[in-house]
Amino acid sequence: MKPGVGIFGFTGCAGCQLEILNLEDILLDLPSVVDIINFRMAKSENLDGPLDISFVEGSIMKYQVGELKKIRKNSKILVAIGSCACYGGVQYLQNFIEKPWKIVYNDKKMKYASPDTKSLSSYVKVDYSLPGCPIDKEEFVDFLKSVLLGRKPKMKSYPICVECKLRENDCLLEKGTICLGPVTVAGCNSKCPNNNYACEGCRGPVEEANISSQAELMKEKGIDPVDLIRRFRMFTSGAKEFQEAKA
Amino acid sequence: MFRKIKKENIVKIVEKLMKDYDVVAPVRNEKRFVFEKIKNPEKIVLDYDSTILPPKKFLLPSPEIMIRFDNDKITIPENNKKTIFFGIHPCDMNAINLLDKVEYDEYKDDYYIKKRENSVFVCVDCTKANEYCFCESMGSDKPEGYDVLLTDIGDYYFVETGSRKGEELVENGFFENVDKNEKIERKKNCKRKMNIENFDKILKQKFDDKIWEQLGDKCLGCGSCSFVCPTCYCYSVKDIVDLSLKKGERRRVWDSCLLVDFAKVAGGHNFREKRSARVKQRMYHKELYFFEKYNYSACVGCGRCIRECPVGIDVTDVISKIRGD
Numbered sequence: 001m002k003p004g005v006g007i008f009g010f011t012g013c014a015g016c017q018l019e020i021l022n023l024e025d026i027l028l029d030l031p032s033v034v035d036i037i038n039f040r041m042a043k044s045e046n047l048d049g050p051l052d053i054s055f056v057e058g059s060i061m062k063y064q065v066g067e068l069k070k071i072r073k074n075s076k077i078l079v080a081i082g083s084c085a086c087y088g089g090v091q092y093l094q095n096f097i098e099k100p101w102k103i104v105y106n107d108k109k110m111k112y113a114s115p116d117t118k119s120l121s122s123y124v125k126v127d128y129s130l131p132g133c134p135i136d137k138e139e140f141v142d143f144l145k146s147v148l149l150g151r152k153p154k155m156k157s158y159p160i161c162v163e164c165k166l167r168e169n170d171c172l173l174e175k176g177t178i179c180l181g182p183v184t185v186a187g188c189n190s191k192c193p194n195n196n197y198a199c200e201g202c203r204g205p206v207e208e209a210n211i212s213s214q215a216e217l218m219k220e221k222g223i224d225p226v227d228l229i230r231r232f233r234m235f236t237s238g239a240k241e242f243q244e245a246k247a
Numbered sequence: 248m249f250r251k252i253k254k255e256n257i258v259k260i261v262e263k264l265m266k267d268y269d270v271v272a273p274v275r276n277e278k279r280f281v282f283e284k285i286k287n288p289e290k291i292v293l294d295y296d297s298t299i300l301p302p303k304k305f306l307l308p309s310p311e312i313m314i315r316f317d318n319d320k321i322t323i324p325e326n327n328k329k330t331i332f333f334g335i336h337p338c339d340m341n342a343i344n345l346l347d348k349v350e351y352d353e354y355k356d357d358y359y360i361k362k363r364e365n366s367v368f369v370c371v372d373c374t375k376a377n378e379y380c381f382c383e384s385m386g387s388d389k390p391e392g393y394d395v396l397l398t399d400i401g402d403y404y405f406v407e408t409g410s411r412k413g414e415e416l417v418e419n420g421f422f423e424n425v426d427k428n429e430k431i432e433r434k435k436n437c438k439r440k441m442n443i444e445n446f447d448k449i450l451k452q453k454f455d456d457k458i459w460e461q462l463g464d465k466c467l468g469c470g471s472c473s474f475v476c477p478t479c480y481c482y483s484v485k486d487i488v489d490l491s492l493k494k495g496e497r498r499r500v501w502d503s504c505l506l507v508d509f510a511k512v513a514g515g516h517n518f519r520e521k522r523s524a525r526v527k528q529r530m531y532h533k534e535l536y537f538f539e540k541y542n543y544s545a546c547v548g549c550g551r552c553i554r555e556c557p558v559g560i561d562v563t564d565v566i567s568k569i570r571g572d
Binding site: 149173 | 276277278279281299300304309464465466467468469470471474475488490492501503506507508522554555557558
């Protein structure tokens with residue numbers, strides 16, 4: 001029997017779900033290996049479950065916790081997709097600012113409470129995380145194949161530099177640019193450095209990321225301490241490593 | 248009898264060779280150089296300093312497709328294409344000699360051996376040591392194991408052959424016979440040095456030195472040093488399947504002892520849990536374990552690891568600190 005899959009989105013731009021739809025070459029083959037039980041972005045008839053695998057995008061606001069818990073209950077495996085689901089995303093940055101809405105709305109009366117937004121794992125058990133802004137669609141497919149084969153999916157534990165070096169890119173750090181490649185988990189095939197654009201760390205910290213040595217390196221390249229922390233925190237400020245980062 | 252070839256004839260000879268061979272040679276890549284399968288011989292640059300990746304990217308490619316499978320049917324990809332490595336430096340040639348020791352050893356690597364035996368090596372003596380290389384300290388500035396050796400003598404390259412393959416290659420109108428040895432011996436030009444005297448004994452005494460912890464604190468664990476190393480050959484193997492889950496290929500890809508899970512085994516135990524242990528392992532393998540097994544250091548002093556390390560870990564500096572210089 002084909003495994004039942006659900007693809008859900010919470011607070012985010014929906015770009016990760018869209019990446020799945022961007023799998024144009026194999027999109028029509030996917031239903032031959034999995035039953036898509038719930039995917040609101042792609043189909044109109046959706047069921048709550050039961051689900052073998054659920055892929056959940058977006059960060060979670062308080063009012064969404066119940067909905068998330070329901071998905072968790074209906075799913076054997078729950079996978080956080082994208083950096084919002086894995087780490088709280090860019091929107092998690094508000095947790096480092098006092099009264100963030102004031103910056104935008106000044107003293108205008110707020111209709112809604114400030115969105116308290118967190119990663120999935122703040123509320124439910126997450127079995128696997130596929131980070132990125134957006135996710136890498138090939139990595140998504142590889143993950144799916146592992147599950148279909150009954151194999152334990154292998155999560156990458158090496159940094160972007162590995163992918164970058166194999167492509168023989170001229171090292172951006174050597175050229176004096178500030179690149180987060182050494183502390184960011186691989187999986188995107190070093191897309192940005194391949195195009196001469198420094199890694200901004202959208203995939204979040206690699207296992208055992210050496211944040212303090214990376215910080216020293218960035219300071220040597222002339223970054224000021226405030227900017228340094230901002231760089232680390234841009235996409236995945238909810239990651240423990242970057243919450244604790246010091247300039 | 249000696250031979251030489253006019254520099255302007257290099258393009259013509261490569262054009263001729265391209266009919267029978269894949270020609271791999273250094274070309275410019277932004278501000279650096281890379282080895283590339285040549286389509287346009289005009290792009291070849293023979294007076295280069297060093298390339299980002301060494302020639303192993305063709306002899307031990309990553310990924311290498313080991314087998315293809317389709318249900319129960321398994322095929323091994325055939326590749327009988329002959330390759331000429333045109334313009335590799337003595338350091339990289341010596342690195343290939345070292346790789347031979349490993350790949351032809353007890354566990355013969357057929358994938359490597361096949362490519363190696365279908366290859367011809369045209370070395371060019373190096374005229375441009377950069378600020379990172381120290382081949383002279385390692386003795387790998389002396390070219391060995393080449394089929395043809397070119398030495399820059401002004402408007403010409405002086406030509407020597409080191410094998411029958413090489414002899415056959417130079418028997419054509421592009422190479423002129425000359426009566427006397429016009430070779431200009433290369434001057435020592437490495438600024439960087441490494442004192443390797445007794446370093447096997449010294450390393451043995453320094454296994455618990457505090458320097459390894461310091462380096463572990465600094466190292467970013469990116470693995471760049473080993474990927475750019477011309478003698479690092481470690482790999483891991485993975486199976487790639489299509490959506491049918493019945494068809495696919497087995498690939499091997501470069502791995503690195505600097506990466507977190509290199510020494511992780513089933514059940515999750517990691518034999519080299521600390522980064523300091525991983526930094527130490529690479530240095531010890533290069534400078535001690537390889538030496539104990541094959542009587543050579545596995546380092547040829549190409550300097551790529553020094554150049555590529557984002558945080559400036561420098562093997563020559565590490566060895567000198569250990570020695571107490």
